[in-house]
Amino acid sequence: MKKLIVVLGVLLAGGMLTAFTLFAGPFDDVVNALKKGDSGNLSKLLDNTVEINMAGKSNSYSKAQxxxxxxxxxxxxxxxxFELLHKGGPEGGSQFGVGNLTTSGGNYRTSFFLQKKGNAFVLNELRFENK
Structure with missing residues (x-):
């Protein structure tokens, strides 16, 4: 009986780890790109149309724009x-993150939203709000 419980525990933990790893990929990619100010890696995750809010001005842009x-x-x-303060969303569904971005040009409360499209997550909204 103890062996069965241990095996079930390992299987459950392994399943959770796999689900978390699948989710963590694009989410962590966005966080790492924000920490480095890496627009190239951030751009790889963009949806075909992206909502960007900077300094109170919001607009939808094509991926290229x-x-x-x-x-x-x-x-x-x-x-x-970049310090991630909060992340959330339903398991396997759209995800969001909120954090503080400190730059040479000022400090921004930054939020981003990832939407699941097919088997991938795409970045469809970014907000940089002056603090």
Missing amino acids: AEIILKDFFGKNAVKT
Whole structure:
């Protein structure tokens, strides 16, 4: 009986680890790109249309336009730190993260939203709000 419980525990833990690992990939990629101010890696995750809010101005952009905007933003605002404060969303569904981005050009409360499309997650909204 003890062996059965141990085997079940390992299987359950392994399943949770696999589910978490699948979820953690794109989420962690966004966090790491924000920490480095890496618009190139961030752009790889963009949806075909992306909502970007900067300094109170919000607009929907094509992926190509969003790449240019992000490259310009991080070019003018060298990242010092990004601290993830909160993440959430239903398991296997859309996910979001909220954190503080400290740059050479100011501090921003930053939030992002990942939506599941097929078997992949895409970044469909980014917000950089002045603190």
